[in-house]
Amino acid sequence: MGVVKKIAIGLGGLIGVLVVAGAGAYVWAGSAASSKLANTYTIKASTFPVPWPLTGDSLRSAESEQVGLDSAVARGKHLVEARYVCVECHSTNFGGGTMIDDPAIGTLLGPNLTMGAGSRTVQYTAADWDRIVRHGVKPDGRPAVMPSEDYFAMSDRELSDIVAYIRSLPPVDNTVPAPTFGPVGKMLIATGQFKLSADMHPSAHEGAHAVLPPAEAPNAEFGKHLAQVCTGCHLPSFAGGPIIGGPPDWPPAANLTPAGLVGWTYTDFERAMREGVRKDGTKLREPMALMPKYAKNMTDIEMQALWAYISTVPPVASAK
Ligand code: HEC
Ligand code: HEC
Structure with missing residues (x-):
């Protein structure tokens, strides 16, 4: 998370x-x-x-x-x-x-x-x-x-x-x-x-940790490493849903697989991350609303890598 x-x-x-x-x-x-x-x-x-x-x-x-x-x-x-x-x-x-x-x-x-x-x-x-x-x-x-x-x-x-x-x-x-x-x-x-x-x-x-992070490049391998911190809320499948352990007034985490982000482009993704605004122009709510203060400091390579990974995870239907 x-x-x-x-x-x-x-x-x-x-x-x-x-x-x-x-x-x-x-x-x-x-x-x-x-x-x-x-x-x-x-x-x-x-x-x-x-x-x-x-x-x-x-x-x-x-x-x-x-x-x-x-x-x-x-x-x-x-x-x-x-x-x-x-x-x-x-x-x-x-x-x-x-x-x-x-x-x-x-x-x-x-x-x-x-x-x-x-x-x-x-x-x-x-x-x-x-x-x-x-x-x-x-x-x-x-x-x-x-x-x-x-x-x-x-x-x-x-x-x-x-x-x-x-x-x-x-x-x-x-x-x-x-x-x-x-x-x-x-x-x-x-x-x-x-x-x-x-x-x-x-x-x-028991085990050892990776010594180095993957090389910084706008690819899915680096993106997967970066996206680790998203999985606590969006789940390892990225299908999202109710946030385990979250307070009752938090909205469910969005489905970030292609089944959820239908029609999203890199530009839509970058705007959601850096400005906290969805593709349809509505504002993201807490806790996602806290993301832009960090995401605005991400390099373009980091942002592109995240998208390269997220846009290629298998589609999963949103939890009902
Ligand atoms: C959500 C809140 C939260 C975040 C985020 C967080 N910490 Fe902590 N951290 C705590 C709390 C609370 C304690 C005290 C834990 C305890 O005593 O049980 C703590 C304790 C520590 C300690 C000292 C433990 C001790 O008492 O000897 C270190 C070192 C530490 N954090 C490093 C980090 C680093 C580095 C990060 C970021 C990578 C981080 N923390 C992120 C809440 C947080
Ligand atoms: C603390 C929990 C949390 C973390 C961590 C988190 N998110 Fe979110 N995210 C949410 C919630 C909740 C929403 C839905 C917000 C809403 O409906 O207003 C959301 C929405 C989004 C959306 C908008 C999608 C849509 O259809 O509305 C994107 C994109 C997104 N998150 C990407 C990420 C990425 C990438 C990361 C990791 C770098 C991440 N999130 C980390 C909780 C989280």
Whole structure:
């Protein structure tokens, strides 16, 4: 999933949960949720260099090191501004932000990731970044509440570049409290309606990640890599439908297969992405309405690659 699961989490089953919740259920939910959050996960963590080294004929001089760092930071900045949505919950300065702040669900804040006082990541190794971002598991092995399932397919170099970018930002002094859950939040975790990222792709915990992303070209291979972040809402088939775990007032995700985008051209697609306006001129609603602020930073190659992939997935009828 890409854009903002922050409001997406768990409201779907809320009403049913509240109906069945008596005092006994409440006590059960509290302890069941705590035990899920106390589980530990063993990850075969990957490690990688930060910043990513220059390759090819570059000289091993101080100057080329600086060039390597600058290009890693620039790539990371682009990834954060155009493709991955870390800033929705960690803020644009990465000094800490809000995922959910609701008395019933809980206070789930995005911690400070800069090099300032109160940061959780000053001592982080590359393997720690891998565990949290691509597996949803904290350095101590416990599951995090951040939606890391969106980042399982990120390559080593992309993650390294994001780390290089975050580390290049001015340090922010800000201590962010650990997540706390309200009664509904505990119930959602206990009943599995708020699914922890660490439980979503257990097989990924064993395996290695791609070292490099596919080469940047306006083709379906690169587009498939980029479209990974769309699948949380539009599904891996791109048939869309009701968004699992989304709040009840979200519209269903559109069918992006040729059965849904009938008659769409690249121009229609680019306008929907960068301006938030459909082929018929109507405005896209939340959460898709958040896309343009990222998509306007995509390069033409990225946009063309996304279209090259999406326009060739097999047609699937929309869910009724
Ligand atoms: C939808 C909100 C959201 C998004 C998007 C998000 N995070 Fe997080 N992140 C959180 C929350 C909430 C926590 C605290 C998790 C916890 O303590 O259980 C967190 C924790 C972290 C931690 C520290 C874990 C620790 O306590 O040691 C790192 C590092 C991190 N996120 C990196 C990232 C990066 C990099 C991205 C983008 C690729 C990202 N996050 C995107 C919400 C988010
Ligand atoms: C957080 C969920 C979410 C994510 C992530 C997401 N979308 Fe959407 N998208 C939606 C919803 C919901 C709609 C329908 C909006 C409406 O009906 O107003 C939509 C509509 C669209 C439309 C308009 C189609 C039409 O017929 O109206 C396009 C194009 C689109 N999305 C492309 C993408 C692409 C490409 C990505 C990934 C780069 C993506 N979306 C990621 C939720 C999402």
